[in-house]
Amino acid sequence: MREHGRTRRLLGLGVRTGGALLGSRLGRETDWRTLGEALFEGLSELKGPAMKLAQIMAQWDDLLPPDLADELARLQRQAEPMPWPRIRQALVMQYGDPESVFSEIEQTPFASASMGQVHRAATREGERVVLKVQYPGMVEVLESDLVQVRRMMRLGRWLRVPQVRLDALFEELAASLRSELDYRAEARALARYRRRYAECDWLVFPEPLEALCGPHVLAMRHVSGTPLREMETAPDAQRQKLATYLADWLTEELFTYGELHADPHAGNFASDDEGRLVIYDLGAIIPVPAARLKAMLELLDAALAQDPLGMDIALQRLGGRQGEGAPLALYRESAEAIAPLFAPGPQDFGDVRIHRRLRELSPRVWAALDRLQPPADTLLLSRTLNGHYWNMVRLGARLDMHARTQPLLEWGRSI
Structure with missing residues (x-):
C-alpha cells in the first residue's frame, strides 16, 4: 500500500504540474507560487528521484517562472529530513550495532537531500566523522519512481520536444541517479580525487574511511567549512x-x-x-x-x-x-x-x-x-x-x- 500511495502522490503532482504547463501555454494565468509550494511539500516528503529532478529544474532558475524557481530552490536547502528511526535502520544494516562503532551519532542531520542525509558522529576512538546515510529502500523506490518520472517527462511533448529526445534525457537522468546510489563508488571517487589533487594546496576533499563505508553508508573524516x-x-x-x-x-x-x-x-x-x-x-x-x-x-x-x-x-x-x-x-x-x-x-x-x-x-x-x-x-x-x-x-x-x-x-x- 505504501508504494501505491507514493505512486498516486507522484501522479497527482505530475498532473497538477502538467495542468499548469498546459494552462500557461494556452495563455491562462498560472499561480506558480502555489504550484511550487505544493511541489516542495510533496517532494520534500517523498524524496527520491522525483525530488532530484525538481532540484535539477531549480538550477535552471533563469528559465523557470521566478515564483516556481524560488519554491523549488527550497528543496536544496530546506528539505524535510527523514525521521531518525528510519535512518537508524540503514545504520543497523551497515554496522549491526551502531553503538559498538560510534560513541555518538547526532540524530538531527545537518544536511538532507533527495537520496540520503548526512549526520555528524564520533567513533569509539574519538575521531569526528560524518556519515552520509542512504534512505532505506531507496534502490527499490528508485526504479518505481523512475517509471513515474518517465510519465511526467512526457509533458515535454507539450513543448514540442520529440519523444526520442525525451527518452534519451530520461536514460541519462536514470543512469545518473543509479550511480548516485552506489556509495562505494563515491568512496572510490573521493580517494581518486584526493590522489589527483594531492599537491594542490587550495583544494580539499574529505577522506573516506574505507573500513566504515558500505553500499548505503559513506563515512568520511569531518571537514568543517x-x-x-x-x-x-x-x-x-x-x-x-x-x-x-x-x-x-x-x-x-x-x-x-x-x-x-x-x-x-x-x-x-x-x-x-x-x-x-x-x-x-x-x-x-x-x-x-x-x-x-x-x-x-x-x-x-x-x-x-x-x-x-x-x-x-x-x-x-x-x-x-x-x-x-x-x-x-x-x-x-x-x-x-x-x-x-x-x-x-x-x-x-x-x-x-x-x-x-x-x-x-x-x-x-x-x-x-x-x-x-x-x-x-x-x-x-x-x-x-x-x-x-x-x-x-x-x-x-x-x-x-x-x-x-x-x-x-x-x-x-x-x-
Missing part, C-alpha cells in the same frame, strides 16, 4: 578567491581529466578556515569527451563572433537542430546577451542586466524548442555548467572570462 550558499555576505576578497578556485578546478577537470562534477548544488561546496575550496560530494561525475568539448567551444566561438549561422552549424554538430528553420534572430540575441561576460577584463557575474536579458529570452527559447532540439546527450552537461554558473553568481564573482576562454578556444580550433 562554510557552505557556498552561506558565503553571499562573506568579505569580497574571500568570495573572489573562492570563485577563482572553483573556476580553476572546473577548467582543470574538463580540459585535463575529461570529467565534470555533475551536482552543482551549492551545499556541496564550502570554504574552510584557510579559505580553501572544499568539495564534499562526488556522487555524480560525468565523462566529457574531447570531441564534445570541441563542439561546445565551436558554439561559444561562433556566439562570441556574433555569427548566427556559425552557431547553427555548431549546434547541428553537437547533435541538435536536425529540422528546418534556424532561429537566427534568437541566436543573435542570445549571443548579445552573453557577450558582456566574455569582454576583456574582469566581468561581474552578479550583473543583473545579464540575468534580466537571459530571463527575457527564456520564453522564446521554450517556444523554439521544436526547432532548436538541444542534443539529449549534452543536456546533463549543459545543466551542470549552468548550475556552476549560478554558484559564481552567488559568490558575486568577477572573473576575466575573456582571458580564461581564449586559450581554450585556441585548443578547440587546433584539434
Whole structure:
C-alpha cells in the first residue's frame, strides 16, 4: 500500500504540474507560487528521484517562472529530513550495532537531500566523522519512481520536444541517479580525487574511511567549512578567491581529466578556515569527451563572433537542430546577451542586466524548442555548467572570462 500511495502522490503532482504547463501555454494565468509550494511539500516528503529532478529544474532558475524557481530552490536547502528511526535502520544494516562503532551519532542531520542525509558522529576512538546515510529502500523506490518520472517527462511533448529526445534525457537522468546510489563508488571517487589533487594546496576533499563505508553508508573524516550558499555576505576578497578556485578546478577537470562534477548544488561546496575550496560530494561525475568539448567551444566561438549561422552549424554538430528553420534572430540575441561576460577584463557575474536579458529570452527559447532540439546527450552537461554558473553568481564573482576562454578556444580550433 505504501508504494501505491507514493505512486498516486507522484501522479497527482505530475498532473497538477502538467495542468499548469498546459494552462500557461494556452495563455491562462498560472499561480506558480502555489504550484511550487505544493511541489516542495510533496517532494520534500517523498524524496527520491522525483525530488532530484525538481532540484535539477531549480538550477535552471533563469528559465523557470521566478515564483516556481524560488519554491523549488527550497528543496536544496530546506528539505524535510527523514525521521531518525528510519535512518537508524540503514545504520543497523551497515554496522549491526551502531553503538559498538560510534560513541555518538547526532540524530538531527545537518544536511538532507533527495537520496540520503548526512549526520555528524564520533567513533569509539574519538575521531569526528560524518556519515552520509542512504534512505532505506531507496534502490527499490528508485526504479518505481523512475517509471513515474518517465510519465511526467512526457509533458515535454507539450513543448514540442520529440519523444526520442525525451527518452534519451530520461536514460541519462536514470543512469545518473543509479550511480548516485552506489556509495562505494563515491568512496572510490573521493580517494581518486584526493590522489589527483594531492599537491594542490587550495583544494580539499574529505577522506573516506574505507573500513566504515558500505553500499548505503559513506563515512568520511569531518571537514568543517562554510557552505557556498552561506558565503553571499562573506568579505569580497574571500568570495573572489573562492570563485577563482572553483573556476580553476572546473577548467582543470574538463580540459585535463575529461570529467565534470555533475551536482552543482551549492551545499556541496564550502570554504574552510584557510579559505580553501572544499568539495564534499562526488556522487555524480560525468565523462566529457574531447570531441564534445570541441563542439561546445565551436558554439561559444561562433556566439562570441556574433555569427548566427556559425552557431547553427555548431549546434547541428553537437547533435541538435536536425529540422528546418534556424532561429537566427534568437541566436543573435542570445549571443548579445552573453557577450558582456566574455569582454576583456574582469566581468561581474552578479550583473543583473545579464540575468534580466537571459530571463527575457527564456520564453522564446521554450517556444523554439521544436526547432532548436538541444542534443539529449549534452543536456546533463549543459545543466551542470549552468548550475556552476549560478554558484559564481552567488559568490558575486568577477572573473576575466575573456582571458580564461581564449586559450581554450585556441585548443578547440587546433584539434
